[in-house]
Amino acid sequence: MTINIGWLYPDLMNTYGDRGNIIALSYRLEKMGIKSIVNKISVNEPADLILTMDILFMGGAQDKQQEIVNLDLKNKGSFLKKAINDGVPGLYVCGAYQFLGKYYKTADGTMIDGLGVFDLYTESPGLNVPRCIGNIVIESKLFPEIKLVGFENHGGRTYLADKKLAFATVVYGYGNNGEDKTEGIFYKNSFGTYLHGPILPKNPEIADYLIEKALERKYRNIGAERNRPLKKIDNQWEEKARSWVINKL
Amino acid sequence: MNIFLIILGKLIIKISQLFNLGSGSTWPGHIALILNYKFIENVIDENKNLKIIVIAGTNGKTTSTALLKFLLEKSGKKVFTNNEGANLLNGVASSIIKNSSIFSKLKFDFAIFESDELNLPLLLNKISPDKVLILNLFRDQLDRYGEVNTIVLRWLESLKTLSYKTEVFVNGDDPQLYYIGTKLSQKVQYFGIEKKLMKLKDIPNDVDSIYCPVCLSMLKYHRLSYAHLGDFYCSKCDFKRFGKLVSDFSNIKINYPMSGLYNVYNTNAILLLLESLNVIPAEAGIQNKWLSEFSPAFGRQEEFIYKKRKIFILLSKNPAGFNQSIQTVSEMTKNKKSNFLIILNNRIPDGLDVSWIWDVDFQPIFDVANNVYVSGDRVYDLNLRLKYEGYKNTINVYEKLNDAIEKIVEEIKVGERIFILPTYSAMLEVRKILLGRKLL
Numbered sequence: 042m043t044i045n046i047g048w049l050y051p052d053l054m055n056t057y058g059d060r061g062n063i064i065a066l067s068y069r070l071e072k073m074g075i076k077s078i079v080n081k082i083s084v085n086e087p088a089d090l091i092l093t094m095d096i097l098f099m100g101g102a103q104d105k106q107q108e109i110v111n112l113d114l115k116n117k118g119s120f121l122k123k124a125i126n127d128g129v130p131g132l133y134v135c136g137a138y139q140f141l142g143k144y145y146k147t148a149d150g151t152m153i154d155g156l157g158v159f160d161l162y163t164e165s166p167g168l169n170v171p172r173c174i175g176n177i178v179i180e181s182k183l184f185p186e187i188k189l190v191g192f193e194n195h196g197g198r199t200y201l202a203d204k205k206l207a208f209a210t211v212v213y214g215y216g217n218n219g220e221d222k223t224e225g226i227f228y229k230n231s232f233g234t235y236l237h238g239p240i241l242p243k244n245p246e247i248a249d250y251l252i253e254k255a256l257e258r259k260y261r262n263i264g265a266e267r268n269r270p271l272k273k274i275d276n277q278w279e280e281k282a283r284s285w286v287i288n289k290l
Numbered sequence: 291m292n293i294f295l296i297i298l299g300k301l302i303i304k305i306s307q308l309f310n311l312g313s314g315s316t317w318p319g320h321i322a323l324i325l326n327y328k329f330i331e332n333v334i335d336e337n338k339n340l341k342i343i344v345i346a347g348t349n350g351k352t353t354s355t356a357l358l359k360f361l362l363e364k365s366g367k368k369v370f371t372n373n374e375g376a377n378l379l380n381g382v383a384s385s386i387i388k389n390s391s392i393f394s395k396l397k398f399d400f401a402i403f404e405s406d407e408l409n410l411p412l413l414l415n416k417i418s419p420d421k422v423l424i425l426n427l428f429r430d431q432l433d434r435y436g437e438v439n440t441i442v443l444r445w446l447e448s449l450k451t452l453s454y455k456t457e458v459f460v461n462g463d464d465p466q467l468y469y470i471g472t473k474l475s476q477k478v479q480y481f482g483i484e485k486k487l488m489k490l491k492d493i494p495n496d497v498d499s500i501y502c503p504v505c506l507s508m509l510k511y512h513r514l515s516y517a518h519l520g521d522f523y524c525s526k527c528d529f530k531r532f533g534k535l536v537s538d539f540s541n542i543k544i545n546y547p548m549s550g551l552y553n554v555y556n557t558n559a560i561l562l563l564l565e566s567l568n569v570i571p572a573e574a575g576i577q578n579k580w581l582s583e584f585s586p587a588f589g590r591q592e593e594f595i596y597k598k599r600k601i602f603i604l605l606s607k608n609p610a611g612f613n614q615s616i617q618t619v620s621e622m623t624k625n626k627k628s629n630f631l632i633i634l635n636n637r638i639p640d641g642l643d644v645s646w647i648w649d650v651d652f653q654p655i656f657d658v659a660n661n662v663y664v665s666g667d668r669v670y671d672l673n674l675r676l677k678y679e680g681y682k683n684t685i686n687v688y689e690k691l692n693d694a695i696e697k698i699v700e701e702i703k704v705g706e707r708i709f710i711l712p713t714y715s716a717m718l719e720v721r722k723i724l725l726g727r728k729l730l
Binding site for chain 1: 429437438439493497506643644645648668669671673677678679680
C-alpha cells in the first residue's frame, strides 16, 4: 500500500510551521507500516498531478505569496475543485481555507474570487480591527469526547452559508469570525480550518481520519486491505502536549 | 521638563538596582515618553556632535551592536548603547537618561541603538541617524511582528523619509533587503559573504523571500548560504544581486571572533560600517588583533564552566536562527558526541506561538547527540517535534528548568560538553540559574 500526499504550494503557502502537518502524516503512515510519498505541487508542476493524490494539504501564506498562488490557481483550480468534490481527503489551513470559499473581501473593499468549493465567504474587518491571534480550543462531532487545540492568526473573518457546515465549535478563541462560535468547515472528506499549531501533530485523530479515508478510497475494491484495521499508535505524548496547552488556558 | 524627566529616570534606575529589580533599562524611558513624547528627539537635538548608528534585523542585532561598540572603543571613541533586549523606544529613551547629564548633555562620540522590527520606523521617525544597518529579515514571532512582506514595506517607506545624509547598509545577499537598497535615494552600501562560503545545496524550509520583489517570479540562486540568503537572480526579469556592489571581504583575511555563517555576516556588516567611519588605524593586523579580543554578548555562543561541565549557550529564537545554531554546533562538535538541552518558552519576548519549531530541521543534532534533554513552558510541544523528526532514543523531558539543569549536570560526565539551545526568555532563565543572579 502506498499513499500519495500532495502538498500544494509548499514554497509559497508555508508560513506558520504548517510543514508540521506533512511531517505528521508521513510519520503516522510510517508507524502504521504504510508507504507514503510526499509530492510537492507548486507553480511549476502540472495541474493534473493533483488528481493522482490520495491526501491533499495546503497551508497559509503572506499576502504577496497568496497573489502568486491566486494566479496559478486559475489553471490548477478546476483540478483541485474536482479532487475535493470527488472526496479526496484534504486539509486546508488559514489562507488555503479562505481560497476555497466564494470570495475574500480585502480591507479596501477589493473582491478576490475564491474557488467556490466551500460554501462560505471571508471579509476583512478593516485595518484598524485587531487580527484574531492566540491559542484556540475547539470541539467537533467528528471526534467526540475530545478537545482539539491549535493556534490561530488571521485577519479575515469567515462566514459559513449554514452554521451546520462547521467543522467544530469554539470553546476558547475566535474561530471563523469571533462571533458565531463556529470553526472551519467540513465538506466531503475535506477540512477547512484556521488552526495552525500545526494542527495535526497535537491532534492525531484528524491525521488518522485523513489516512483512514484515503485508504478506504484507494483500496475499496481490495477486500483484504479494506477490512484491515489501522495499526494503533501510542498517542500518550500527543495527548500530553495537547492537554498541557489546554490546562494552561 | 527634560531635566525633571532625566532626574526622575536616574532615580528609578538607582532604586531598581538597589532593590535588585533589574537594571532599569525600560521603565525610566517609558515614563519619560509618557510625560514628553518628544523626549528622545529633544535630547538628541541638544547633542549635535553625537553620531548615531541604528542597527536592525531579525537576528544578530545584539552581537553586532556589541562588536561595533567594542571596536569603536578600541579605537578610542566613547560609545553608549541601549541595553540588549531593551530595543523598543522606551529602551532607547532609558539609555539616553542613563548616559546623559541632567542638562541633556551626552558626552559621547557615538550612540548605537538596536531596534526591533516594529520599532525601527518609530525610531527613524524621531531621529535621523548617521548610519542605519539592516542585518537580515527572517520570519520571527509572526503573532507579534507580522509577516515579513509587511515589515519590508514599512521599513522601505520609513527609510525613504530619512535625510540624504544618512548612509544605509543592507545585507546584499538578502533579496528583500537588496531590493530596499535599490529603492533608496540615500547612499547605500551592501555587505555579504564570499561565495566559497555559500555551500547550501537546496533551498531550505525556513525561507521567506524566494520570490522576486519586482515581478513575483521565482528567484534562483547561483549559490546559497543559509535560509534565503545567497547569490540570487530572478528567472524572469533583470533583478539580481550585482556581485560588484556587495562587499564580501574575500580579498583580506579576517579573524572571525565567533563561529557560524551568521557571524561572518555580522562581522562583515560591522567592518563595512567601520570603513565608512574611518576610525580603525591603518596599522597592519590591528583589526584582526582587536577582533580576536572580542567576546560575544551574553547567551550568544557564550561559554560557561558549571560544576566542572563545559556549557555553551546558543540563543535560538526563530527558525533561521535555530537552524544556524544547529549548523554551528555541528561544526563545533566535529562529530564528537555531545549533550543537548533545548528549551522552548512562549512568553511575550519569545512569541506566544510555538508553531515555528516545525520549520526547524533537528536532524543534525541527532547525528551528534549523546543525550537530549528538553524543558520550557512548551516542553511537550518540543518533545513531540523531536519525536516526529524521528529521534529514536529517549528524550529526557523536564517541566521545570531547574530540574533539567540539575539532572543533566548529574548525569553527564565531567569534561563532557553540554550545548544549551534556549529561546530568549529561557536564555535569561538559564543564565540566572548558572550564575545565580538576575541580569536584566
